[in-house]
Amino acid sequence: MLVYLFRRLINVVLMLLVVAAVTFGIFFMVPKLTGTDPALLYVGKIADHAAVEGIRHKMGLDKSIVEQFWLFLKGVFVGRDFNAGVDVTHCYAPCLGYSFKTEQEVFPLLLSRVGVDISLAVGASVLWLLLGTATGIVSALRRGTALDRISMTVALAGVSLPMYFTGLVALAVFVHQLGWFPNTYTEFADDPVSWFQGLVLPWITLAFLFAATYARLSRATLLDVLGEDYIRTARAKGLKEPVVIGKHAMRSTLTPILTVFGMDLGGLLGGAVLTEKTFNLRGLGYEAVQSISSSDLPVIMGVTMFAAFFIIMASLVVDLLYAVVDPKVKLA
Amino acid sequence: MTTPTETSGPPAGAQPDGASISEPAKKIEGRSPGRIAWDRLKRDKVALAGGVVVILLILAAVLAPVLTALFGHPVDEPHPDQINADLGLPKGAFGGISGDYLLGVDPVFGRDVFSRVLYGAQISLLVALGAAVLSVGIGVVMGITAGYFGGWVDAFIGRVMDVLLAFPQLLFSIALVSVIPNSVLGMGDTTVRVWVLIIVIGFFGWPYIGRIVRGQALSLRNREFVDAARSLGAGRAHILFRELLPNLVAPILVYATLIIPANILNEAALSFLGAGVRPPTPSWGQMLSDAVGIYQADPTYMVIPGLAIFITVLAFNLFGDGLRDALDPKGN
Numbered sequence: 001m002l003v004y005l006f007r008r009l010i011n012v013v014l015m016l017l018v019v020a021a022v023t024f025g026i027f028f029m030v031p032k033l034t035g036t037d038p039a040l041l042y043v044g045k046i047a048d049h050a051a052v053e054g055i056r057h058k059m060g061l062d063k064s065i066v067e068q069f070w071l072f073l074k075g076v077f078v079g080r081d082f083n084a085g086v087d088v089t090h091c092y093a094p095c096l097g098y099s100f101k102t103e104q105e106v107f108p109l110l111l112s113r114v115g116v117d118i119s120l121a122v123g124a125s126v127l128w129l130l131l132g133t134a135t136g137i138v139s140a141l142r143r144g145t146a147l148d149r150i151s152m153t154v155a156l157a158g159v160s161l162p163m164y165f166t167g168l169v170a171l172a173v174f175v176h177q178l179g180w181f182p183n184t185y186t187e188f189a190d191d192p193v194s195w196f197q198g199l200v201l202p203w204i205t206l207a208f209l210f211a212a213t214y215a216r217l218s219r220a221t222l223l224d225v226l227g228e229d230y231i232r233t234a235r236a237k238g239l240k241e242p243v244v245i246g247k248h249a250m251r252s253t254l255t256p257i258l259t260v261f262g263m264d265l266g267g268l269l270g271g272a273v274l275t276e277k278t279f280n281l282r283g284l285g286y287e288a289v290q291s292i293s294s295s296d297l298p299v300i301m302g303v304t305m306f307a308a309f310f311i312i313m314a315s316l317v318v319d320l321l322y323a324v325v326d327p328k329v330k331l332a
Numbered sequence: 333m334t335t336p337t338e339t340s341g342p343p344a345g346a347q348p349d350g351a352s353i354s355e356p357a358k359k360i361e362g363r364s365p366g367r368i369a370w371d372r373l374k375r376d377k378v379a380l381a382g383g384v385v386v387i388l389l390i391l392a393a394v395l396a397p398v399l400t401a402l403f404g405h406p407v408d409e410p411h412p413d414q415i416n417a418d419l420g421l422p423k424g425a426f427g428g429i430s431g432d433y434l435l436g437v438d439p440v441f442g443r444d445v446f447s448r449v450l451y452g453a454q455i456s457l458l459v460a461l462g463a464a465v466l467s468v469g470i471g472v473v474m475g476i477t478a479g480y481f482g483g484w485v486d487a488f489i490g491r492v493m494d495v496l497l498a499f500p501q502l503l504f505s506i507a508l509v510s511v512i513p514n515s516v517l518g519m520g521d522t523t524v525r526v527w528v529l530i531i532v533i534g535f536f537g538w539p540y541i542g543r544i545v546r547g548q549a550l551s552l553r554n555r556e557f558v559d560a561a562r563s564l565g566a567g568r569a570h571i572l573f574r575e576l577l578p579n580l581v582a583p584i585l586v587y588a589t590l591i592i593p594a595n596i597l598n599e600a601a602l603s604f605l606g607a608g609v610r611p612p613t614p615s616w617g618q619m620l621s622d623a624v625g626i627y628q629a630d631p632t633y634m635v636i637p638g639l640a641i642f643i644t645v646l647a648f649n650l651f652g653d654g655l656r657d658a659l660d661p662k663g664n
């Protein structure tokens with residue numbers, strides 16, 4: 001178990017390194033393709049030549065791509081100094097550098113944004129996981145009934161609707177027509193009630209989309225599992241139906257759902273770009289889109305690393321949970 | 333994951349199947365797996381309806397110039413007379429829908445929404461189909477190679493797929509699309525962007541099919557018919573593409589049908605975020621994005637592209653679901 005965990009953690013670090021290297025490589029090339037000078041982005045267009053060169057040196061932009069990448073990695077693990085000869089700024093680990101645009105330190109900036117995505121993802125995921133799997137399981141057990149048909153029709157519509165369209169319709173109806181909810185985000189720490197009210201619609205919109213997927217997936221999986229030999233055996237040896245379903249069938253049904261759940265949750269934590277744009281929330285996704293349109297490399301790198309980190313960690317947690325859910329899986 | 337069978341999809345149904353050649357009497361007729369699937373599909377009215385809608389949509393997109401000439405107005409032609417100059421909104425009720433403008437006009441410019449939706453369908457379907465072809469192409473080659481050879485080849489391809497899945501794809505796509513030059517190799521802006529969308533969406537989509545094909549190839553590689561081919565001295569390429577591939581046609585076909593609606597949603601999402609084709613070339617996501625600011629005053633302009641996406645994605649999903657059920661060897 002410990003050996004397995006250790007191996008997986010090394011794997012996590014390696015994958016993050018690859019993601020970092022690819023992102024760095026691509027966005028290092030961007031300024032060259034578009035012909036913009038990152039140093040100029042820092043100081044603004046009116047600055048004189050010496051100031052531009054000074055900042056270029058301080059930010060390490062005069063070094064080669066390999067050296068810059070090395071400095072970036074060093075910053076992440078042990079922190080780094082930005083040395084302009086006279087003034088030295090130390091950026092503590094995990095250092096993701098400074099935004100080209102606002103000169104804010106990237107890590108604290110992203111940390112202040114991630115709250116939105118955590119609120120969004122946690123609330124929505126509880127809703128969709130319960131709603132989606134429950135619907136799917138009931139549909140599978142009542143296969144062919146009106147209930148099954150109706151749920152599956154709704155679920156099919158759910159997976160076919162773009163989330164930003166349902167979101168806009170929800171906004172038009174519940175915020176602007178009925179006035180039930182505010183269209184603003186409040187920090188949980190500031191006012192939990194407003195926080196909740198502001199997030200109800202995004203949660204429901206997002207959960208509807210995902211619940212539809214989960215309902216379809218869990219229904220299909222459970223039907224597959226119910227056709228397996230070991231279920232017939234369990235029934236043949238006289239186990240009661242609730243035990244057959246609840247204890248034997250459910251374990252295998254939950255495994256694929258867990259996999260998808262890990263990927264979805266990880267993806268959302270790293271920035272729900274579409275939801276954020278539709279509901280005017282300012283999380284990691286918003287920050288990412290902003291930074292991309294202004295070629296703000298340190299912020300782009302930061303968001304990508306955040307997002308990759310969440311996705312990879314989520315899949316690690318899922319793999320560990322497999323051992324709990326699925327009796328067939330042994331970690332080695 | 334379905335169990336391996338000798339089921340071949342319709343294309344492979346062309347393979348000689350000795351049992352199915354029946355003599356004049358209409359007694360017991362052996363049916364090829366492809367024939368069984370086709371019979372099942374024919375009975376599935378919902379799936380057939382989806383298929384018909386898909387064909388109609390493709391026809392509508394291809395014939396967009398003709399339909400526009402017959403029932404609409406040139407796609408980029410502004411009609412200021414249809415617009416209330418003070419508000420920048422259509423004069424008529426419901427977004428200016430009238431006998432002359434079947435789906436109304438867009439805000440500010442007064443362009444014919446009917447024409448723009450049709451031309452938007454061209455972009456949407458072109459990108460979705462192109463990306464599906466690319467994903468399936470890469471996914472099949474990678475998956476079959478990983479599954480058949482196993483060992484370090486499998487481990488390497490598996491890692492590549494993990495890294496790709498850990499990438500924040502949407503962010504990455506926006507970033508890539510945002511740095512494309514306006515003209516590459518003499519191609520116009522729209523052509524370049526369509527190609528980039530196809531490549532970006534298709535490239536991030538292949539690990540999903542890669543995993544499915546890998547799993548299937550893994551379970552097939554030790555089957556007798558593969559051993560037989562090997563012992564007869566067949567080369568690797570022959571085993572991979574002449575022995576294994578025909579047995580993988582069913583899952584590949586199903587997956588290809590189901591990845592198209594996902595691609596349509598992806599393209600719309602990228603356009604919604606401003607990373608699709610550039611105006612004045614119309615696309616559905618871009619229309620929805622334009623609608624964000626004015627949906628309270630002109631809800632029609634939000635509903636129409638939203639419905640266009642919904643109907644298209646739903647039709648593909650219905651057909652794909654039906655195809656999957658028809659090709660499922662365990663179904664009846």
